Amino acid sequence: MLSAKYSKNVNARSVIRDLFEYSKARAAEIGADNVFDFSIGNPSVPPPEQITTEAVRLLSEMEPTAVHGYPSAEGIPAVRQAIAADLNRRFGESYSGKNIFMTIGAAAAVTCCIRALTDYGTGDEIITFAPYFPEYNVYAASAGVRLNVIPAEIDSFQIDFDALDRTVSPKTRGILINSPNNPSGAVYSEATVKKLAEFLRAKEKEYGHSIYIISDEPYREIVFKGFSVPYVAKFYDNTLTCYSYSKALSIPGERIGYVAFTERCEDADILLKVLAGAARDMAYVGVPALYQMVAGLCCGETADLSVYQRNKDVLYRGLIDAGYFCVEPGGTFYAFPRSLEPDATAFCERAKRFELVLVPGDGFGCKGHFRIAFCQPEEKVARSLEKFRLLAESYAK
């Protein structure tokens, strides 16, 4: 006799999981080289060499009990200071260590922020924008909070402010954004961020209480030529910046992230303790020690992310040439074109005939689209163009 909540879903199928199984089985049949699996968003580039050299150095120079002891719940002071200094250098900010709360990746950062802003079962709500990372639903539901999704503005993947205006309410405690975006690769322009900031400041005044932006930025460092990612906290004081080193340093398995907030933020004096309270509720005792230190030492570095630029260039051009509509990705390693029939699931099913493994957009709150995770070898992306072309032609017949 187990939890009804968790027991009832044990036989639920996961689209991504099914695709993974399909892809593995198909690779066994025709060879992995001939299957174009674009379903999984795992970083494909190695971490910077410094990641390994610093880890080995710490292991050889420090006392093991000092390396592997309990770090304090909010993070190791020197690491928090290093991250603050790096953010100040990059963004002209003035963070200090006490503005940084270390977390077990960006997922933990986002879920701590949702809880820090809301109370279980009180009707508090968080707003986000489609297309969006589907785990946001899980984090909100488990915090006893409503997640209100604003439909996608599908011509640009910027923000539909009319829809936002119709949805925001005095129960809105936070606006959860993700730019550069998974799954669309879209980057909010400075104009979008400014307009959002002005809109929220007006609503804060109208409602007489703060509305925070939770800015989920794990892809911040993967930005393509011609694009730039506005640093949201520069434009809006009540911003909780959620970050992970999974993508920029290519160490997703080590689970190192943080929440940052400036001193301009309304609740700057208590936010660290409030975040710690939320983390404690979820038994996050602390962030893994060795790689927390390594991240502090390497936070000014990035992996060689140029393959994502080259893949994006080749893939985006190829898709447009083959007749797909696709908002140009400004960052990440995702593209999110329109499917060639309204039912994206049927489209992705047909794509398998051409050995393309793609994810329907429905799960990201945006029907009629599909996600391509192009964190794949360049040669494979190049070879896939022919497949995308044949897939498009199959619809032209």
Added chain:
Amino acid sequence: MLSAKYSKNVNARSVIRDLFEYSKARAAEIGADNVFDFSIGNPSVPPPEQITTEAVRLLSEMEPTAVHGYPSAEGIPAVRQAIAADLNRRFGESYSGKNIFMTIGAAAAVTCCIRALTDYGTGDEIITFAPYFPEYNVYAASAGVRLNVIPAEIDSFQIDFDALDRTVSPKTRGILINSPNNPSGAVYSEATVKKLAEFLRAKEKEYGHSIYIISDEPYREIVFKGFSVPYVAKFYDNTLTCYSYSKALSIPGERIGYVAFTERCEDADILLKVLAGAARDMAYVGVPALYQMVAGLCCGETADLSVYQRNKDVLYRGLIDAGYFCVEPGGTFYAFPRSLEPDATAFCERAKRFELVLVPGDGFGCKGHFRIAFCQPEEKVARSLEKFRLLAESYAK
């Protein structure tokens, strides 16, 4: 405007935190050598050498993308198999990898188990026994579950079965035990575990549904001569065994633990998915990759834990000789004697006059006692006996 729940507690004092600050300040005044800080339960011994050699070997031999990639949510298959094999060797069990769910330490294991057994706000309850680890309150409350605490059986720190019988109800979904125990160091005898198993089997029959034991065993490997720790799952099929490598391998900062369940367990077919659902709700994406692999390679080892035996021998004998009543610790690095006045807080306050930093038992649900964390250098434990003697004499006057 932040969460009311988390905002209201930001100025709450923490007894342990206050003691930590006191101890630091006092060390600055009279020198750290002269302060006997027994307040913090951090492992004091280095991890086995193999921990470092295996970490360095993996970093040099494996592709960095393979080392640091996302591990699957339930854990790396080879690690789970290694842990299963180690448990089988130690306890004559027949686990396989699919019976092991990797977690970010034992805290995460316990909180996943509480959630796996209960539903938020339905009146489901978990029973535990004083003295107990106070974070259990946090984990239960955040899962929307009532934690019912059975008062301590203070002459032995075994189980008061009459009190348990009065408390258990059809809403009881789990019994949370912790043997060897923090804070008492007590180990449940085989007789106690057998009687608990029989009691629960009868109640399962009476209520017509299962009642699980959540067995929180992070101190399982720290056992003193003359004691042995019965492996609870051998005695009761519906046992969820929660473990952490923090103590046995002295790597608390790396956050590696697991939940294990045998195939005899009633819900063995769905437990892994149910635990994964609970973990997903708390945004536990996965367990840190490198030290998950290292734990898998080193799970048959332990750090040199003999200092805890020597410290316990010296301290326990010294306390008894000085006239304290103390249940002999069978394991861990804690002792939990009776305070020499009923108000343990006043007692611990007086202990500061003798430079002893001790934790009142009240926070562990057991008034009139105090916790000594003897994970300290041997010479310091030896020198502390004089202080404990003088403290006792101050009451005799």
